[in-house]
Amino acid sequence: MAEFREKEETEEPARLLDPERLSFTRDDPEWEDHLRALLARSDDSELKSFVSDLYTSDIAHFFEKLSFEESDRLFKLLDPEEQGLLLLELDDNIKERFLDHLSHEELATIVGEQQSDTAADILGELDDEQRGRILSRLDPDDRFEVSELLGYPEGTAGSIMAREFVSVLETDTVKKAIANVRRISRETDDIYNVFVVDKAGRYRGHISLRRLILTRPSTRVKKIMEEELLPLPATMDVEEVANSFTRYDFITAPVVDERGVLIGRITADDILEVMQDEASEDFLRMGGVSAEETLKTPVWRAAAVRVLWLTINLATAFLAASIVRFFEDTIEKVVILAALMPIVAGMGGNAASQTMAFTIRNLALGEISKQGSRRVVFREMGIGLINGLSLGIFAGLLVFMLTHHVILSGLISFALFGNMLIAAAIGSSVPILLQKWNIDPAIGSSIFVTTCTDMGGFFFLLGMARLLLPFLLSGIQ
Amino acid sequence: MAEFREKEETEEPARLLDPERLSFTRDDPEWEDHLRALLARSDDSELKSFVSDLYTSDIAHFFEKLSFEESDRLFKLLDPEEQGLLLLELDDNIKERFLDHLSHEELATIVGEQQSDTAADILGELDDEQRGRILSRLDPDDRFEVSELLGYPEGTAGSIMAREFVSVLETDTVKKAIANVRRISRETDDIYNVFVVDKAGRYRGHISLRRLILTRPSTRVKKIMEEELLPLPATMDVEEVANSFTRYDFITAPVVDERGVLIGRITADDILEVMQDEASEDFLRMGGVSAEETLKTPVWRAAAVRVLWLTINLATAFLAASIVRFFEDTIEKVVILAALMPIVAGMGGNAASQTMAFTIRNLALGEISKQGSRRVVFREMGIGLINGLSLGIFAGLLVFMLTHHVILSGLISFALFGNMLIAAAIGSSVPILLQKWNIDPAIGSSIFVTTCTDMGGFFFLLGMARLLLPFLLSGIQ
Structure with a gap:
């Protein structure tokens, strides 16, 4: 002791x-x-x-x-x-x-x-x-x-797999499998499984080391092998590989070529890294930051990369502002519209960011199948409809309390409702389309979508205001 | 064949x-x-x-x-x-x-x-x-x-560990270790390591199954055990556990109580799930969606949860709009301000979302230590300074090209610059403070920060415009 x-x-x-x-x-x-x-x-x-x-x-x-x-x-x-x-x-x-x-x-x-x-x-x-x-x-x-x-290619199962693995034929014995473990052990530390292949080298099943330890050496591997482990094609996207690992609790998975021949294996610790990287990438990109930026990236370099995204945003902001300019005469007459305008645009942006976050994350997790994507858009439109109605009414009531102006209140209700529907439709369909076109939805969605909700917000509110101008003016002191 | x-x-x-x-x-x-x-x-x-x-x-x-x-x-x-x-x-x-x-x-x-x-x-x-x-x-x-x-408690290493593990004394032999594997095998499938403890049960080291297979049964485990595997305290936050797994490439890790006594183990496949959940949580929360929402959540229920966040946003949007109302007289006289206003506010919001995304992600990865948090804020302010200057000048030039009005151009430059500095300061310090107060930074940061950048943008632009009103009017037709 x-x-x-x-x-x-x-x-x-x-x-x-x-x-x-x-x-x-x-x-x-x-x-x-x-x-x-x-x-x-x-x-x-x-x-x-x-x-x-x-x-x-x-x-x-x-x-x-x-x-x-x-x-x-x-x-x-x-x-x-x-x-x-x-x-x-x-x-x-x-x-x-x-x-x-x-x-x-x-x-x-x-x-x-x-x-x-x-x-x-x-x-x-x-x-x-x-x-x-x-x-x-x-x-x-x-x-x-x-x-x-x-x-x-980077980002495929093949690019992260290791070539060192232990394999035996279905007809081999446990003793042979252990001998193979011994041989491969010189090249690698992380062996948790022995893979079983047929004579053509195609993946058939696997045996855990634990099982090997507990089985008599003369036993044929075919007798003790498990078949349920899904082999991953070398061309599979790493994000999908990571989803398979999480979904099926893999510790190690065999990688096969297009003929099903075992060519490598991937271990859970590699996947942890992939997953952390992918999560960082999505999170940062959604915020408009490059996935490469770390705390050690020099300030000027981080600024240079970030300013790109900001410049695009500036351009789209001027685009949205041009709608406001178009309605300047209306604002001049009903100046309170200037205060309401950012509310409508901003709420559209908020609703869109909910829809986008939900859609992008579920795309990343592989939860949205090709057939299911239309349903996702409908689902979001349903949510947008409900929340557009309730918030539209709520905002209308607030404006009425502040201004006692019925038309103005109705105007903001209508504009908010319309913009939230746009937010739901665009916020869900843009990420899905980008994914379909092999563009990372986390990177491109937000600029496009918020530009739409800004423009939509300004247009609904100000355009309607211009149409209703006589009524608006009659009620405003 | x-x-x-x-x-x-x-x-x-x-x-x-x-x-x-x-x-x-x-x-x-x-x-x-x-x-x-x-x-x-x-x-x-x-x-x-x-x-x-x-x-x-x-x-x-x-x-x-x-x-x-x-x-x-x-x-x-x-x-x-x-x-x-x-x-x-x-x-x-x-x-x-x-x-x-x-x-x-x-x-x-x-x-x-x-x-x-x-x-x-x-x-x-x-x-x-x-x-x-x-x-x-x-x-x-x-x-x-x-x-x-x-x-x-939920979210600690203890809450996700399993009690089934194989342990031997330092003085035991490989044969004994294998016997213990055999015994535990009845209770669990995922054994990849044998842990070595001292007589008081405290964790001392580990041996991989691979090593056990390759070593003579009479060898003492002390001779072949590895000591570098860090045991995790049962009270450790799961996010930190996940970071340890990624950082150190664990497949399985021992969990110890406050005395260092081995009480359980965590396996990489559990961590994959934790990591995916944490990543989803952060991503969704940042977008204003509950981490519990899935594609199967009924529309009305999803709407009800999301509307909460939108309602808070609506309240803050009215708050920001009150600043605009305060300057209505100025806007009435220089109505183009209504078009520039959302540009300044929006660009502050974009810069803030870059800063927030970067800060929140690095907090989640454990990259920002307690001592280092001030440096992060300074770093972000540096980036904000550079990009505020360059975008401020750029936006000023754009406005000059559109209006040929020097004072107005100077005004937007100044307001954009000021708002981007606010964005950098608030966008980095709010997540750090929330984390310190044990509030998830992903959930609370964005509302608070964008309210600040909205208000800051409106205030800088409109306040300065009021001060410079005579000069602005002199140049505008």
Whole structure:
């Protein structure tokens, strides 16, 4: 007992036991101080044991706080496999510096030690010339595997799968399967399943490692394999892959080519990353921010990217304003319209953003099938009808209370109602159409839709006001 | 070869090999037709083999298309474990119908067959009285485990963990570890790791099943265990748990209590669900939609929930309009202000939505630490300054081209610039403050922020216009 205690106190400080600090481990200044103290020593041995205990992602985090020379010293203490994983975790500018700094020789060693998907990811960071040079230094098997992975378009199952998997024939025994696990183990850590294929290499089923452990070695795999695991086509969109993982609780899934031949596998931890990226992308794009912007993007560069979106918005805002200008004479006579105008436009925008958020998210989750998209538009129009009516009446009542003007109140009721119907129709159909045309609905919908609701709001209110001008004027002091 | 062919054609139709259809399997009308044909027969045997080959999530999908009687007939063909998983996948109204329909006896059998986390989830769907009755029918061990899980507040690691895990002492052998895997296998399918604990039950490290398979049975686990896996405190927020999984590529993670004692584990497939839910929640809430709304929510109910948010927006829109009313005399004299007004307000809103999206997403990803939040606000103000300047000048030029009026152009430049600074300051600090006060930033930020940018836009433009009125009038025809 005393022996365990001691170990705890010396090797692992409060990390494991203090829940408050646990979650912020890497932001804890104590850790950084400790690292700097070790860096101050000329002897690397303790430094090495310190970094080798850290997660790759945390080392990358520290690199942002250290000078390049310090980072490089740490980098050299890692083995090539860890170096490769680390490269992918680094911030873009630090990563580029390392990629420039490392010789082709060193890079080839690093790439050669990786699992195929990581190797492809690292090579994907290089320019064509560098990539060619590194590829030529890899051993032929690795080169073939990695080149193939690089051939899959970004955003497909093929582009995120790993080529390392364990497979056996249906007629093989458990013993053979375990021997295969042993062989592949040299190349990869994350094996959770053995896949079963037919003689043509086509995916037939799978066996969990747990099952392998518990079954007599002489048993034929066909007897214990499970068949329900859906293989994913290599061309499948990663968003759909992620939806399959969530829907069917996969930990690992086989990837097949168009003939059904098993060519790779995807693991849930890859999908977690895909999902987080996709969610960030949609969320940021919906707000008009590039998915590439991080807290480390320099201010001027973030501004330059964001200003593009704002400029388009400015153009559409002037477009909407031109409708107002067209009705300036009406506003001049009934100036309260200037105050009501943004209400109608804004409420249309709000209703549209509800409809858009709902539609875009359900498109992303694969909940809206091709046949079902018309129903979604009708559903939204139904909601728009109900809420347009209730809010239209409510806003009319408010205006009546403020102005005691019946026609004006009726006017805002009508304009709000009309604009909310437009919001529902456009807000649901635009994302669906964009998706159909393979444009990310999160990126294009909001500009188009809010321009419509702005213009719609101004037009309904002011156009109707012009028609009813004599009545409006008669009631206004 | 011929033998495999045959099997393929009869048992598994095009499902495996047609990538186009693979991804839409469950929406394929052929499947539904097949199911209905089987339901038409009085004999259940083929029906049973058909549903037992389906994923739970797909059965739930079919239930939405069938009558309750048909669904119930299918339900009865499943074993209790599958029935429990299915209940959790069902749409709310169908689920409620089944929960009412099943006897306590049946429910207790279903719950008793589940892994602890699923059991707790099912019990979480019941009211207190029903839950008590079912709990009292469970065997004491199960009752204890499940009650404990039910005790963790929603949204914590404890509430999503499972109590089933394999653990061994540091001094145990690989053989013992495998024996423990065998024992736990009766309770759960998803075992990917064996956890190592000290004599007090505190988490010390882990061993992958792969490693167990490849190591001689007499080896002590201490020799082969890995120590780097971070245990998660049971009180940790699930969003943070998800971030740890993504950051550190976990497939499974140990959960510990405040003393570091291992009490459960979380698997990546649970996290996929959490992540998808959190992402949906943020995305929908940002758009003003409840995270609970699905395509199956009845129109009137969706409308009723959405109208709440719209009503708050209507109130704030009237608030902003009151500023316009205050300056009605100015607008009456310079009516073009009515057209420029929504431009300034809208551009502030667009800039704010960029800032908010960026801030809220980075808060959700845990990228903004407590110390770093001030820097984020400064960064956004920097971007706001640059883009406010450039867009302000640009908008001024546009207005000059349209009106040839210098003062008016200067006015819009100034107002746009000021409003974009407000957008940056409010758009970044409001989400950070809400997060600090434990209010979901995605839900509250946008209303508050856009009200500010609307009011700011109107106030800057119209207030300044009133001050400069003589100059404005002198230049306008």
